[in-house]
Amino acid sequence: MAEYKRPESLKKTPSGFCPGCMHSLATKLIAEVIGEMGQANNCVHIVPVGCSTLNLAYWQGDLLGAAHGRAPAVATGFKRSNPDRLVFAYQGDGDLAAIGLAEIMGAANRGENFTVIFFNNQTYGMTGGQMAPTTLIGQKTTTTRNGRDAETTGYPMKMCELISTLEAPAFVARYALNTPKGCKDAKKAIRKAFEIQMAGKGFTFIELLGNCPTNWGLSPLKTLEYMESNTIPYFVPGVYKDKYKDEVK
Amino acid sequence: MAKVLMKGCEAIAEAAVRAGCRFFAGYPITPQNEIPEYLSWRLPEVGGVFVQGESEVASVNMVYGAAASGCRAMTSSSGPGISLKAEGISYLAGTGLPAVIVNISRGGPGLGSIQPAQQDYLQATKALGHGGFRAMVFAPATLQEAVDLTYNAWDYAERDRNPVMILMDGCLGAIMELVEFPEMKDPDRLGTKAWDLNRHEGDTRSARLLSPYFPEAILELKNTSQKKMNERWAQNDVQVEEFMTEDAEYIIVAYGISARVSKEAILRLREEGYKVGMIRPITLYPFPKESFRKLNYEQVKGFIDVELAIPAQMHDDIELEVKGRAPIYEYCRSGGLLFDDDGVYAAVKKILDGGAK
DSSP states (O other): OOOOOOOTTBOSSOOOSOTTOHHHHHHHHHHHHHHHTTOTTTEEEEEOSSGGGGHHHHBOSEEEEOOTTOHHHHHHHHHHHOTTSEEEEEEEHHIIIIITHHHHHHHHHHTOSSEEEEEEOSEETTTTSEEOTTOOBTOOBTTBTTOBOHHHHOOOOOHHHHHTTSSSOSEEEEEETTSHHHHHHHHHHHHHHHHHHHTTOOOEEEEEEOOOHHHHTOOHHHHHHHIIIIIHHHSOOEEEEETTTTTOO | OOOEEEEHHHHHHHHHHHTTEEEEEEOOOTTOTHHHHHHHHHHHHTTOEEEEOSSHHHHHHHHHHHHTTTOEEEEEEOHHHHHHHHHHHHHHHHHTOOEEEEEEEEEOSTTOEEEEOOTTHHHHHHOSSTTSOOOEEEOOSSHHHHHHHHHHHHHHHHHHTSEEEEEEEHHHHHOEEEEOOOOOOOGGGSOOOTTOTTOOOSSSOOOEEOSOOSSHHHHHHHHHHHHHHHHHHHHHOOOEEEESOTTOSEEEEOOHHHHHHHHHHHHHHHHTTOOEEEEEESEEESOOHHHHHTSOTTTOOEEEEEESOSSOSSHHHHHHHHTTSSOEEEEEOOTTOOOOTTHHHHHHHHHHTTOOO
C-alpha cells in the first residue's frame, strides 16, 4: 500500500500561504512529481515575485530568485549554462502575463528547454488583490471596485492559447485545481512536462487555475464553486499543444 | 603574441572570450552592435552560449541566471539600454552575483543620439540601479586598455560578487587600433565558485541565490558590508594616469576619448611653455581622490574638466576633492558632438591666458 508522506522538496514548516489557497496545493503537486522522478537533488526552482515568492520559505532544494516577471529570462541563462539540471519557474498571473509578458513569450518562442508552471488565480495576491491581466470581466478587485470593465481594461489574457500559437513550444496545457480529477490531471501533465524537459525536447508550459480566498473575499469552499461557474468556462482546461504526443508517455 | 588591428567593440568582445566569458546575452542598440555580432559566432566556437534577448531587461536577467552557476557572463548596451538593465544590475548586486556590463556610451537623455558621448558618468558611478549599491567602473582610453580592463574585469567581479561596468564612449567603440590579446583562460580551470548552484555537496540540496533579505537587520548587514567593500576599493583598487602633473599649474581632468584628445593638446601647449598636466581616472569609481589630495595648491592655479557631456558630470567629484582651493573650468561638448581639431587646445589656452573668467 502506498504511503502518503511529505515530498522531500518541501520543508517541515508551514507554507505561509493563506488557508484554502491553492498555491500550497500546486507546489505540493510539483514537489511530488519531482520526488517521484528522483529529481529532488537535481532541480532548480526559479522563484519569481508575488505570492509565489513565499515558496522560498518552505521549498527544500536549490533556489534562484528572479526579478518580477523575469523568471523565464533567468531560467534561460541558467539552463543554457547547465543543460543537465531540471529547471522550472513557478510564476503567478501578474508576474507572467503582465510585467513578464515579453520574457515568457521570448523564452517560449526560442523553445528554451525548461518548464514554466503558471499559477492563474486572476489577481495580485501579494500586493492585496489588484486587477491582474487574467481577472475575469465583472470580477471585483481593489483597482476595479465595480468589477473589471472590458471597455477600459480589456479582456482576461489566455496564455495557453497565446503560447500554443508559437511554433517552438513542445507541450502546453491547462488544468483547474478545484477538483480531485483536475489535480490528478495536473500532476500527470507536470510529470510529462518535466520528462520532455529531461529528454531535451524543448519548452513546456503548464497553467494551473487556482483561487485566492483572501482577495476574492470568498470562503475556500465557495471559491471552488466560483471557479466551476466563472473561471473554467473562460479559461478552458485541456491540452493546447503536444508536439511529442506519441513519443513521451 | 602578434598585434592585430581591431575595432573597439570587437576588441572588448574578444578580450571577454579570452577572460573565460562563456555566456553573453544582449539586444541590438547602436553604437555597440559589433559586440553581440562578434560574440554570436565567437562564443559557440569556444563552447560558449550567445543569446539575442527579447529586450535589454531580459538579457541582463539571462546574464544573472548564467552567473548563478559560476559561468563568466557579460551583457553590453548603450545609454537607453543601460537604463533598462538597471533592474537586473541591482539584482546582481542584491543577490551577490558577478557579471560584466559594457556601456558603449552615446548622447542622451532619452533616445538622445547614436553618436559618441560621455553622458552616462553619473548613472555609472552613482546609481546603476535602485537600492544604493555601487559597482567598479572602468573607463579605457585606448583599445589596448579596453582589452586589458575587460580581461581583468571578472577578477574584480568575482572577488566582490558584484557587477562591474566597462564604460567606453562610442568613439573608442568604433575606432580601430593595434591590440595584443592576453592568453586564453580555460573556464574549467578557473576554480569552483562559492555561489555556484551546482557546487552542492552532501545529500540534500538547498543552495539559495536570492535578493530578499529577512529580517531587515540582515539587509542592513548586507548594506554595511557593501559600504565596507566600497571603502576597500577606494584604498586598494584605484587606477589613474597622472600625466605631467608634477610641475603643472593647470590640470585637465578627463577620461576616455576626452583624455586622448586632451593629451595631444597638452603636448602642444607644453611646447609653447604652458605648464599643463592631466589627471585621467581609469577607475571612474572608485574615483582617484588621492591624485587631487596630494597636489600642491600653491602651485596649481586651476582645473579644466574636459568631457563629452553638458552639464559636465565629473565636476562634482572633482570639486569634492579640490574643496574650493582652485577654480574648476569646463570645456565640454555634448549630445554626440565631438571636440574640433583645435577645440581642447584652443579652449584650454584661452583659460590659461585668463580669457575664461
